[in-house]
Amino acid sequence: MSKKGLYTKTFGCQMNVYDSQRMGDVLKPLGFADTESPDGAELILINTCHIREKAAEKLFSELGRYRQIKEARERDGERTLIAVAGCVAQAEGEEILRRAPFVDIVVGPQTYHRLPEMVSRLGTDRAPQVDLDFAPEAKFDQLPANEANGPTAFLSIQEGCDKFCTFCVVPYTRGAEYSRPLADVIAEARGLALGGVREVTLLGQNVNAYHGDADGRSANFAELIRRVADIDGIERIRYTTSHPIDMDDDLIAVHGELAQLMPFLHLPVQSGSDSMLARMNRHHKIDLYRGIVDKLLRARPDLKLSTDFIVGFPGETDAEFQATLSFAREMGFVQAYCFKYSARPGTPAAILPGQLSEAIKSERLAALQQVLETNQLVFNESCVDRVMPILFDRPGRKPGQMIGRSPYMQPVHAMVPDHAFGDILDVRIVSARTISLGGELAVPILGSNPSVTHRGANV
Ligand code: SF4
Numbered sequence: 001m002s003k004k005g006l007y008t009k010t011f012g013c014q015m016n017v018y019d020s021q022r023m024g025d026v027l028k029p030l031g032f033a034d035t036e037s038p039d040g041a042e043l044i045l046i047n048t049c050h051i052r053e054k055a056a057e058k059l060f061s062e063l064g065r066y067r068q069i070k071e072a073r074e075r076d077g078e079r080t081l082i083a084v085a086g087c088v089a090q091a092e093g094e095e096i097l098r099r100a101p102f103v104d105i106v107v108g109p110q111t112y113h114r115l116p117e118m119v120s121r122l123g124t125d126r127a128p129q130v131d132l133d134f135a136p137e138a139k140f141d142q143l144p145a146n147e148a149n150g151p152t153a154f155l156s157i158q159e160g161c162d163k164f165c166t167f168c169v170v171p172y173t174r175g176a177e178y179s180r181p182l183a184d185v186i187a188e189a190r191g192l193a194l195g196g197v198r199e200v201t202l203l204g205q206n207v208n209a210y211h212g213d214a215d216g217r218s219a220n221f222a223e224l225i226r227r228v229a230d231i232d233g234i235e236r237i238r239y240t241t242s243h244p245i246d247m248d249d250d251l252i253a254v255h256g257e258l259a260q261l262m263p264f265l266h267l268p269v270q271s272g273s274d275s276m277l278a279r280m281n282r283h284h285k286i287d288l289y290r291g292i293v294d295k296l297l298r299a300r301p302d303l304k305l306s307t308d309f310i311v312g313f314p315g316e317t318d319a320e321f322q323a324t325l326s327f328a329r330e331m332g333f334v335q336a337y338c339f340k341y342s343a344r345p346g347t348p349a350a351i352l353p354g355q356l357s358e359a360i361k362s363e364r365l366a367a368l369q370q371v372l373e374t375n376q377l378v379f380n381e382s383c384v385d386r387v388m389p390i391l392f393d394r395p396g397r398k399p400g401q402m403i404g405r406s407p408y409m410q411p412v413h414a415m416v417p418d419h420a421f422g423d424i425l426d427v428r429i430v431s432a433r434t435i436s437l438g439g440e441l442a443v444p445i446l447g448s449n450p451s452v453t454h455r456g457a458n459v
Helices: 014-030 055-075 087-099 112-121 136-142 182-194 221-229 249-257 274-279 286-299 318-331 358-382
Strands: 004-010 032-034 043-048 081-086 105-107 129-131 152-156 199-203 211-214 217-220 236-240 264-266 304-311 335-340 387-395 401-405 411-415 424-432 437-441
Touching: 004 014, 014 032, 014 043, 014 081, 014 112, 014 152, 014 199, 043 055, 043 087, 055 081, 055 087, 081 087, 081 112, 087 105, 105 112, 112 129, 112 136, 152 182, 182 199, 182 211, 182 221, 199 221, 211 221, 217 221, 221 236, 221 249, 249 286, 274 318, 286 318, 304 318, 304 358, 318 358, 335 358, 358 424, 387 411, 411 424
Parallel strands: 004 032, 004 043, 043 081, 081 105, 105 129, 152 199, 199 236, 264 304, 304 335, 411 437
Antiparallel strands: 211 217, 387 401, 387 424, 401 411, 424 437
């Protein structure tokens, strides 16, 4: 079968990156293979994210570009299908078809396993195909095996959310919390390890709320991590995104038990003010967050934190914002994602009084980013002269250079021979910038001697 070009544009989080890979997997049996450019692609797939600011507007501007490609190809007698997937598709499916009637497929995050049927139906029926059901069990049952594609992989274990933070669309676009059965997750992790994956990132909207079926009982997230850590070949485990109220003592203990669990945790806090957290319906207070971090550091003293902040939430006062700034300084987050609040239609916060001006939001964002960038640079500079185990998984820009990840997810650039791709090597850090490190191999590589790889390494 001749290959048909599949061009995928992915917006948003790691969950979406995983979903895009899986959509590529389900389309392979129809002869689709990834292509780098939308020009000449038989299928253009846009995987959208509603968390992003002005997500719908960005989608429509992207669609305008693809419409021109589609029309040009049609003039040449070729056909290009355009599919919109992800959370914006789920939330705004009708609006997408109204404003962009040239779109052929609208599919939500829970039903993309049905893409092959939808594409096939378009062979005979030119009417747009729309599928926005909520059925995560069926999706995971019907996806093909998650094949290894390099030394790192995402593994989705949980979807949806029952927490209903007032700013967030996820409970509406991804549905209620659902955890995959333990045996299915372990089988997928084993398959990835057999394919050469050394670092697995467990994914879920509320990953640490995991409570998957294990032969009729409920397995918690700590149990799942212990089981993944037992798999031969899995040397690094990460997870994202977690919620403070699901950081139970068992999970915290796992951070102290397992060298494979990397000492870097993304734990969104969103604000440093209790009154803001209440208005956001976050279900936690600052003291609870502090207490969790204290326990985590007792279990794993070298642990570092990353977080999310929203600034300019409706009604945020100067005092509440100052509380966020001071909490960011206190916790010393080494990485953070900060967003200006922007209303998501249909969420409770969108109609709260006290919506702030763009000018105030921008000013607060800049002030917070300055604190966080300082934290990040101070931490990165503290890594200079340390020897860290780096998993090399990407070519660098310069000839002979590769980029790898430290246990703290810092990108590390070093001169490494090509055959060391996928190895975990000890690297002495020699330079630090805000977002990356430079390093040199601590032990020179002789041929492909595996003794220089750092198995099960820790910092
Ligand atoms: S916990 Fe809150 S922010 Fe996270 S997905 Fe659920 S509703 Fe959204």
